[in-house]
Amino acid sequence: MPRTPGQTGAAVQSPRVPAPASAPETFRPTVPAEQWGDWRWHMRRRVTTVEKARQWIHLTPAEEEAIAGTAGKYRWSVTPYYASLMDPDDPLCPVRRQAVPALGELAEYTGAEVDPVGDMFYRKTNRVVHKYPDRVIMLITEACPVYCRHCTRKFHTTDVDGTYFRENEGSSYDEDLRYIAAHPEIRDVLLTGGDPLSYQDGRLETIISGLRAIPSVEIIRIGSRFPVLLPQRITDEFCAMLARYHPVWLNTHFNHPKEITAEAAAAVDRLLRHGVPVGNQTVLLRGINDDVETMRELMRALLRIRVRPYYLYHCDNVTGVSHFMTSVEKGWEIMEGLQGHITGFAVPQYVLTTRIGKIPIARPYFTETPAGLRLRNYRGEEMAVDDTVCPIREEAGPR
Structure with a gap:
């Protein structure tokens, strides 16, 4: 038909x-x-x-x-x-x-950089970026099905002459796998890029099986926007391949309710039926989702297709991307409009990605006072909790 x-x-x-x-x-x-x-x-x-x-x-x-x-x-x-x-x-x-x-x-913007999150600074091999103690990312490819105009790796994935790779992306993976195996503190590996699913299943399975052969690797994660940009890629055959190497997780990247279609929902369902949990990392983008109602509807729609909201990224000041940036105040406004107004696990963590890591930047719902804590709820109502009721600090010796 x-x-x-x-x-x-x-x-x-x-x-x-x-x-x-x-x-x-x-x-x-x-x-x-x-x-x-x-x-x-x-x-x-x-x-x-x-x-x-x-x-x-x-x-x-x-x-x-x-x-x-x-x-x-x-x-x-x-x-x-x-x-x-x-x-x-x-x-x-x-x-x-x-x-x-x-x-x-x-346009040129003050402070814009090609690598504000420090991928190249923390790169240890051609593909491995070791920024956190127990986890690494592997930059699999420069290729994407759609080159998102807001990409934080715009230089790596869309600058014709630019790359984060030290060597060609098609070179051997032996050095990368040796590095991970030689660092048993690494228990979590995230495959990213570009989009790893730009590769055929066989090539992906070679990479994933190589990681699963390393005893210290507990979790394999895949960062992919294919469920959003081309959900037909999420085939039963692909999902069955992933299921052979569990635990495997997949994080995707819905930014607007309009992207949540019947085909996207079916792709997510195929992953879930094969035991692959799906999380979502939204980027706060000027003119796209920088209002409370749009973000609420996005988070609700994600839950309807059983995708767990994970992060709300503040848009990085990336060369070629800065026009999408909002103020942090706008992010606070949106987070305040989510907390308490929708299901708790539909509220993502608002973070700013920096060279020293992902920093939570949501406005706190409490302040410390000499007497204890002053709490604020989503309506702006406040109450005091005395230190004797909810102690702030551990006391020396038994209480």
Whole structure:
């Protein structure tokens, strides 16, 4: 049955909704269901030119100027699936703004860096970044299905001449695995990139099996935006492969409720049915999700598809990304609008990523006083708790 992309909605909705009658015939091309369900088809047909983009959206002059201006500097590609979620007429569409280059990427901002989180500073081998005592990341690839315009590794993944790799990404993994095996304090390895799922299952299994052969590695995690950008990639075969190497966890990256579609929900369900827990790391982005109602709906929608909100990242001051930054005050406003207003485990931890690690920066709900604690709830109501009722510090000897 032919499939017309472009729909969003709850997981119970049919993925075969016709394109709006007002859309020009050149928009949302009808694609056979067999092709639309094949992630390799989407990867081969990614939008990489103005001409291809015009099949999906009415490009504005500013967008066309930005595409030309970022050519040779920042890579650009959009999967047909993700392109189908873009509003063809609204340049402020939250999906479109994450996928189509903008002139803000070419502006200069004070303090912007290509590596504000210190990946290159903590790199120990070609791929291993050892920043925390008991865990490391492995930079698997520079490739992504969609080059998110807000990427914190924009230099590594989208600067044509830039990379965090010391050697080619296709070089041997032996040095990386030896480093991890030689440091038994490392119990948790996160595969990231780029997007590791850009690789075929066989190549990924070689990496994962190599890690699972190291006795001290307890947890393998994968950071991937494929459930958002191309959920067809999350096949039963892929999930079954992961299940052979448990415990395996996957963290993904939904930023707006519009991204939570029937296909995304089905991809998450496949992972969960194979025992792979799914968490979400949202980035606070100006003009995309920097208001309380949008963030509340996103967190509720994540719970509906059984994805646990994990982090709300303050957008890093990354070269080519700074135009997405909000103030920390805006982040506090949003966190205050979540705490107490939605289910507790739907509230992510608000963090700022720095060279010294991820720093929680949510405003505290208590202050210390000479008499004890002064507490504040989500309504702004306050109460005092005496030190004799809730001691703040341990006393020497028995009480």
